Amino acid sequence: MPDRPGFDVLCKGCGRSLVTVRLLRDPEIDVLVDHLRVCSASEPLGDTPMLGTILRGLLVRAVDHQMNTDVPTDQAAVTAKSESR
Numbered sequence: 001m002p003d004r005p006g007f008d009v010l011c012k013g014c015g016r017s018l019v020t021v022r023l024l025r026d027p028e029i030d031v032l033v034d035h036l037r038v039c040s041a042s043e044p045l046g047d048t049p050m051l052g053t054i055l056r057g058l059l060v061r062a063v064d065h066q067m068n069t070d071v072p073t074d075q076a077a078v079t080a081k082s083e084s085r
């Protein structure tokens with residue numbers, strides 16, 4: 001089963017969606033820092049940016065569970081009324 005993404009992380013400067021993750025870990029943070037370094041619309045980062053500094057240039061949005069569609073349970077309509085005689 002694939003993990004369901006939990007958060008959209010967008011660049012505050014240019015508004016691009018950078019990653020969609022459940023948890024922010026080092027690989028994701030690398031992606032974000034890489035973008036912030038090259039994104040001319042965002043504030044420049046120092047050599048060793050703190051997480052707070054990184055997050056200041058980002059917008060974190062919870063992903064709506066729009067894929068969670070209601071499936072009618074047709075099986076509930078199946079009743080066992082047939083008598084075997």
Ligand SMILES: [Zn+2]
Nearest residue numbers: 011013014039
């Ligand atoms: Zn950007």
